[in-house]
Amino acid sequence: MSDVDTRPGAILKNNLWTSNPIFMQVLGICSALAVTNLLTNTAIMTIGVTLVTGFSSMTVSLLKGFMPRKVRMMVQTLIIAFYVIIVDIALKAYLPEISRNLGPYVGLIITNCIIMGRAEAFAQSNGPVISFWDGVTSGLGYMGVLMLIAFVRELLGFGTLFGFQILPESFIPWTIMVVPPSAFFLLGFVIWAGKSAMNRKGAPA
Amino acid sequence: MNKQSTLYTIVFIFIVSFSFVFLLSMTNQVTIERVELNQIIARQRAVLASMGVDVSDPGRIQEEFDRVFADENAGLFARRGDDRVIYAMEFVGAGLWGPIAGFIAVADDFDTMVGIEFVDDNETPGLGGRINEPWFKEQFQGLNISNGRITVSVMEPADPSAGRVDGVTGATRTSDAIEAIVNAKLSAFRSEETREQFRDLLESGGDA
Numbered sequence: 103m104s105d106v107d108t109r110p111g112a113i114l115k116n117n118l119w120t121s122n123p124i125f126m127q128v129l130g131i132c133s134a135l136a137v138t139n140l141l142t143n144t145a146i147m148t149i150g151v152t153l154v155t156g157f158s159s160m161t162v163s164l165l166k167g168f169m170p171r172k173v174r175m176m177v178q179t180l181i182i183a184f185y186v187i188i189v190d191i192a193l194k195a196y197l198p199e200i201s202r203n204l205g206p207y208v209g210l211i212i213t214n215c216i217i218m219g220r221a222e223a224f225a226q227s228n229g230p231v232i233s234f235w236d237g238v239t240s241g242l243g244y245m246g247v248l249m250l251i252a253f254v255r256e257l258l259g260f261g262t263l264f265g266f267q268i269l270p271e272s273f274i275p276w277t278i279m280v281v282p283p284s285a286f287f288l289l290g291f292v293i294w295a296g297k298s299a300m301n302r303k304g305a306p307a
Numbered sequence: 308m309n310k311q312s313t314l315y316t317i318v319f320i321f322i323v324s325f326s327f328v329f330l331l332s333m334t335n336q337v338t339i340e341r342v343e344l345n346q347i348i349a350r351q352r353a354v355l356a357s358m359g360v361d362v363s364d365p366g367r368i369q370e371e372f373d374r375v376f377a378d379e380n381a382g383l384f385a386r387r388g389d390d391r392v393i394y395a396m397e398f399v400g401a402g403l404w405g406p407i408a409g410f411i412a413v414a415d416d417f418d419t420m421v422g423i424e425f426v427d428d429n430e431t432p433g434l435g436g437r438i439n440e441p442w443f444k445e446q447f448q449g450l451n452i453s454n455g456r457i458t459v460s461v462m463e464p465a466d467p468s469a470g471r472v473d474g475v476t477g478a479t480r481t482s483d484a485i486e487a488i489v490n491a492k493l494s495a496f497r498s499e500e501t502r503e504q505f506r507d508l509l510e511s512g513g514d515a
Contacts, residue, residue: 275433
């Protein structure tokens with residue numbers, strides 16, 4: 103991983119666009135399907151993922167000098183689980199309604215491949231501050247795509263945005279947008295559009 | 308010191324696990340009261356909502372609930388309204404994917420339903436999950452239940468005087484489940500034993 107550009111600006115561009123975790127690396131897809139039918143839930147969920155990715159990358163980076171290689175992954179999972187449980191407790195205490203809506207998906211942030219991916223690929227070999235930045239920007243790249251999908255799904259599935267009625271009452275909601283398979287179609291479009299845009303610029307796809 | 312040795316690994320894992328779990332337990336201790344309070348309020352809100360009380364202001368829920376006589380063990384609740392007493396009962400029944408839980412409220416003549424509120428369900432989002440939408444729940448307000456049962460109908464139009472409400476299109480099995488769950492509770496409401504419990508609850512009144 104020595105050839106990775108570790109300047110903050112380059113990391114930002116990389117994580118938001120050229121190697122976006124969702125549409126370039128195709129990671130974290132399960133939650134992209136499960137929690138994207140309402141913008142509010144998606145926003146809270148992706149903020150949670152962003153914070154967990156940032157802080158666990160930072161912690162992995164801080165502990166990397168003390169970590170025996172053979173238990174590296176175990177310790178990473180432990181760190182990630184720690185932050186996810188903190189997020190879960192915070193939601194239960196301060197946003198009970200959203201915690202109820204998200205149900206088991208908060209706990210399942212632990213299994214989001216993006217977090218461990220960043221811990222392994224970046225935090226293991228870089229300093230804590232830049233690892234935190236790398237984790238946060240990866241989370242933002244994930245958030246961008248999920249919010250886009252949630253925007254389309256909530257608008258067409260319920261006729262609302264963030265719970266506010268946008269489309270007229272006469273609009274007939276598309277039930278398909280509410281159920282998970284629609285996210286597959288939208289995700290396909292996002293990957294298609296993203297890669298096409300990149301190819302046009304001549305970047306390696 | 309050899310960082311790859313078994314002893315170092317064990318000690319390292321022990322220290323790391325201990326510190327993280329310690330921090331977690333502390334966070335949990337700090338917030339536990341708040342979490343429990345949230346759960347109690349969510350439950351009280353659902354009981355009041357089934358009784359047709361306005362629960363849009365979260366700050367007033369506990370105050371309103373103080374006027375409810377509750378037997379938490381039996382899941383029975385009673386509240387003196389302006390002109391009548393309203394009885395509510397907790398229910399859990401089989402839905403399509405998992406249990407559906409909530410509260411059903413009837414007026415003291417046991418012939419009129421006051422309302423229904425769901426607290427937990429695993430129905431398909433956008434299909435069976437629409438039982439949580441206001442239009443579905445509002446159908447139960449003032450529903451005639453003098454013949455002891457309701458119908459959640461997918462085919463026939465709704466008719467409140469005959470105890471018939473509209474089902475959810477595309478969620479026939481959820482609609483059937485709601486019908487079965489509500490009817491089971493309505494027959495419980497009609498049993499002399501339950502009515503006795505409700506009368507005792509109102510008379511005791513001590514814990515309300």
